[in-house]
Every structure is written in structure tokens, then in C-alpha cells.
Amino acid sequence: MSDLRFDPVSGHWTVIAGNRNNRPVEFLSAERVRKRLICPFCGGNEQETPPTNIMYASDGSQVDSNVDEHGNENEGWSTRVVSNKYAAFGSIDSLVERKQDAEEGQDNPLEVGAGKVAHGPYIRSALPGPQELIIPSRRHISSVSSLYDNELKVLFRANQDRLNTLRDCNVAKHAMLFMNCRSEAGASLEHIHLQLIGSPVISDHLKNRVERNRLHLDSHKETLMSALLKWEIAKKTRIIYQAKYFTVVCPYASRFPFQVWIVPNDPSVSFLEIDEDVRDELAYMSRDVIRRLEEALDNPSYNFLMHMAPFGQMAADHWYMEFFPRTTRAAGFELGTDVWVNPIAPELAAKRLRS
Ligand SMILES: [Zn+2]
Known part of the structure; x- marks a missing residue:
């Protein structure tokens, strides 16, 4: 059981x-x-x-x-x-x-x-x-x-x-x-x-994320992720590359070395509803991200996942995919505080993954 x-x-x-x-x-x-x-x-x-x-x-x-x-x-x-x-x-x-x-x-x-x-x-x-x-x-x-x-x-x-x-x-x-x-x-x-x-349950972690997105959308009329993407595209340092429907970026506050996001450029359509050509681009980009990680890190173990809001609450959310090559482990500080220590800056990781 x-x-x-x-x-x-x-x-x-x-x-x-x-x-x-x-x-x-x-x-x-x-x-x-x-x-x-x-x-x-x-x-x-x-x-x-x-x-x-x-x-x-x-x-x-x-x-x-x-x-x-x-x-x-x-x-x-x-x-x-x-x-x-x-x-x-x-x-x-x-x-x-x-x-x-x-x-x-x-x-x-x-x-x-x-x-x-x-x-x-x-x-x-x-x-x-x-x-x-x-x-x-x-x-x-x-x-x-x-x-x-x-x-x-x-x-x-x-x-x-x-x-x-x-x-x-x-x-x-x-x-x-x-x-x-x-x-x-x-x-x-x-x-x-x-x-x-x-x-069958929505964790507090997820509830908080959806709430942060909703508050940002209500006050700025765009998703939080859209605002971040605009900033990242202007700054360029953490962007790995951009395609027609998606952008690949190392997140600003990466908790792990070489953490990568694939973010849809248009947040208005959830993964459940995207068209075939958008879906195909995401499929190819996912493989491409993993090939870059394998090249840079000598075939690491990795996890990837799709972040989506709970069913029925997707309108306010900007879904995205996240990739975690497993190069570090949780130690006492992480276990005690839920704050992670990342020894590789995302700017450096993005530079390695671009090349
Ligand atoms: Zn088999």
C-alpha cells in the first residue's frame, strides 16, 4: 500500500x-x-x-x-x-x-x-x-x-x-x-x-507559485515569466538560444549547476492545447538541451519535468519545462533551510551550453 x-x-x-x-x-x-x-x-x-x-x-x-x-x-x-x-x-x-x-x-x-x-x-x-x-x-x-x-x-x-x-x-x-x-x-x-x-492534492509550494503568478498577472497584465523573458532576452547573458515558439535559458537563481528552462514565448496556450508544429519544436528542443548537457557534463544523470498549474487554473500560469543535470547533492544546509548552494553561476553555465 x-x-x-x-x-x-x-x-x-x-x-x-x-x-x-x-x-x-x-x-x-x-x-x-x-x-x-x-x-x-x-x-x-x-x-x-x-x-x-x-x-x-x-x-x-x-x-x-x-x-x-x-x-x-x-x-x-x-x-x-x-x-x-x-x-x-x-x-x-x-x-x-x-x-x-x-x-x-x-x-x-x-x-x-x-x-x-x-x-x-x-x-x-x-x-x-x-x-x-x-x-x-x-x-x-x-x-x-x-x-x-x-x-x-x-x-x-x-x-x-x-x-x-x-x-x-x-x-x-x-x-x-x-x-x-x-x-x-x-x-x-x-x-x-x-x-x-x-x-489528488495541491502542495503549498505549487499553491504559492500559482498565487505569485496570479498576483503579477493582475497587477502587470502579463505573466511573471513573460516579464522575466523580456529581461533575459535584453540581457542575453543567461539565454542559450531562442526559436520560433520557445526560448532556452538558465534561470537567474538556478538552484543547481546547469539548470535549464525551456519557456514558451506565448504563454496564452497551455501544453494541453498547443498545435502540432509548436509541440514538435518543443520535442526537438528538449533533445537538443539534453545533448548540450551531455556534451558539457559528460553524460550526466538528469531529470526533466513540465511545470503546469493545477487543472482549471492554467489561464494565469506560464507553463515551462525544466532540466536538472544531477551534479550536486543536498547537504546539511540545503536540508535544513531549503536554500541551495550552487557552485556554478547560471551565466557561466549558459555560456558553456551556447558553445
Ligand atoms: Zn529496453
């Missing part, structure tokens, strides 16, 4: 992921153990994962799941979406079922506001969020930098589709789309995959 718990002292939500002890330990095991493992994400090994939720051919069209007697897909696919077998949360399907049960009065975790229930002096969420894996290639590849153009395009289409599905299911208040790549970034398997988690 996994559990979403609130600490009233720190104000942090924590996922207690009790069912993850049996996760594959590819990165932690010796090389000989790794060789014996079958990669569950490679084409032909589909029986090793939960069934396909949706899959796409290399031209971006949807392909119907069609499994053989072993549970492997007969059809070729480019991007495949499955529920997370070792979910810290739950699957979209189980959540939709529980929500329907709740509406029929069989079990009513939704009755206490936002699925939250009191537990002595604490709060926990009675309604876990759904979690899916989006596998961007049937080839065994270990970084986004190795994705082909068509795989990238299909991947970002799948990302957009699944986010829209999650929003329409109405079982989550907020979605987080992210990738952990390589062991230092928290990946348990080498074959790259995105994770989509729908959260």
Missing part, C-alpha cells in the same frame, strides 16, 4: 510508497545480475509490464493493442503507455472506478474535502493519484538524446494526449510529467520512460 501524508510541521506532502520494495534494481545490482534481467520496456517484452493503455505507431497514429498468447504485442509501436506496476500512487482506471463507487455511495473517500482525511494530528489523502509510464521507444536506449525525430514527435503527442485524458477523467487536481534518466537521477531501469502522475 502507498499513502500520501501531510506533515503539519514542515507543510510538506510525502508519498509513503510501501509497494516499491520489489522494484527492479537494475542500477543497484552487479553487472552479471543486470545481464540476466529482461528489459520490460523493449519491444517484444510487453508481457513484462501491465497491459497497454494506449500505443502509437511511428507516424503518430494510434494502434490497437493485440497481444499473442504470451501477452506480447503483435503490432509494432513507437510510443507505448502502461500503468506503473510499482506505482507510488495508483492507475487511472482504478481511480476512475473508485470515483464511480464513491459517487454511487459504496465507498466515499471524496466526501472529506479533496479526498483528505484526518489521522490523529495529521492529514492523509484517502484518494491516491493515478500513475502511468510513457515509453518513448521500443529500442533499448538510455537517453532522450538517442531518440529519432519521429519517436520524439510521437512521444510529445502521447504526453499531450495522456495529460488531456487525465484532466478529462477528473480524478486529479494537478499533473506532473517527468523523466528520471540514469541512476543518480532516481531511475530504476536504464530504458528511458516518462512518468505521469496525477496528484
Whole structure:
């Protein structure tokens, strides 16, 4: 069982992921153990994962799941979406079922506001969020930098589709789309995959961000990120490059060395609604950013994620993507204060990444 718990002292939500002890330990095991493992994400090994939720051919069209007697897909696919077998949360399907049960009065975790229930002096969420894996290639590849153009395009289409599905299911208040790549970034398997988690709670951190954006928009008639972008474009020192729809920049107060943002030039359309040509540019730029980071930092572990406001509150928000190569670790000061020490100025990082 996994559990979403609130600490009233720190104000942090924590996922207690009790069912993850049996996760594959590819990165932690010796090389000989790794060789014996079958990669569950490679084409032909589909029986090793939960069934396909949706899959796409290399031209971006949807392909119907069609499994053989072993549970492997007969059809070729480019991007495949499955529920997370070792979910810290739950699957979209189980959540939709529980929500329907709740509406029929069989079990009513939704009755206490936002699925939250009191537990002595604490709060926990009675309604876990759904979690899916989006596998961007049937080839065994270990970084986004190795994705082909068509795989990238299909991947970002799948990302957009699944986010829209999650929003329409109405079982989550907020979605987080992210990738952990390589062991230092928290990946348990080498074959790259995105994770989509729908959260039933909105953290204080996120609430504060949305509120800061809203206040700025109300008083300045433009998003906070638009104001920052204008300044950065004028100053040039932290800009890596600009394209038709997006700008790549190292953030002014980077918490980590070589932290990178890809920011849409036009904040008025959320990622859920952007057109195909905009989406394709974002896909290519994401790979380009990772190639630059790999070149500059000798193939680091990295995380990247998409920052979006909670569903229903996206109008005031300026969504963006953020990339974190993992070169530093939290130490006592960071753990105690939540203030990070970054040994590489973002101006220097941007200069390295431009070249
Ligand atoms: Zn694989």
C-alpha cells in the first residue's frame, strides 16, 4: 500500500510508497545480475509490464493493442503507455472506478474535502493519484538524446494526449510529467520512460507559485515569466538560444549547476492545447538541451519535468519545462533551510551550453 501524508510541521506532502520494495534494481545490482534481467520496456517484452493503455505507431497514429498468447504485442509501436506496476500512487482506471463507487455511495473517500482525511494530528489523502509510464521507444536506449525525430514527435503527442485524458477523467487536481534518466537521477531501469502522475492534492509550494503568478498577472497584465523573458532576452547573458515558439535559458537563481528552462514565448496556450508544429519544436528542443548537457557534463544523470498549474487554473500560469543535470547533492544546509548552494553561476553555465 502507498499513502500520501501531510506533515503539519514542515507543510510538506510525502508519498509513503510501501509497494516499491520489489522494484527492479537494475542500477543497484552487479553487472552479471543486470545481464540476466529482461528489459520490460523493449519491444517484444510487453508481457513484462501491465497491459497497454494506449500505443502509437511511428507516424503518430494510434494502434490497437493485440497481444499473442504470451501477452506480447503483435503490432509494432513507437510510443507505448502502461500503468506503473510499482506505482507510488495508483492507475487511472482504478481511480476512475473508485470515483464511480464513491459517487454511487459504496465507498466515499471524496466526501472529506479533496479526498483528505484526518489521522490523529495529521492529514492523509484517502484518494491516491493515478500513475502511468510513457515509453518513448521500443529500442533499448538510455537517453532522450538517442531518440529519432519521429519517436520524439510521437512521444510529445502521447504526453499531450495522456495529460488531456487525465484532466478529462477528473480524478486529479494537478499533473506532473517527468523523466528520471540514469541512476543518480532516481531511475530504476536504464530504458528511458516518462512518468505521469496525477496528484489528488495541491502542495503549498505549487499553491504559492500559482498565487505569485496570479498576483503579477493582475497587477502587470502579463505573466511573471513573460516579464522575466523580456529581461533575459535584453540581457542575453543567461539565454542559450531562442526559436520560433520557445526560448532556452538558465534561470537567474538556478538552484543547481546547469539548470535549464525551456519557456514558451506565448504563454496564452497551455501544453494541453498547443498545435502540432509548436509541440514538435518543443520535442526537438528538449533533445537538443539534453545533448548540450551531455556534451558539457559528460553524460550526466538528469531529470526533466513540465511545470503546469493545477487543472482549471492554467489561464494565469506560464507553463515551462525544466532540466536538472544531477551534479550536486543536498547537504546539511540545503536540508535544513531549503536554500541551495550552487557552485556554478547560471551565466557561466549558459555560456558553456551556447558553445
Ligand atoms: Zn529496453
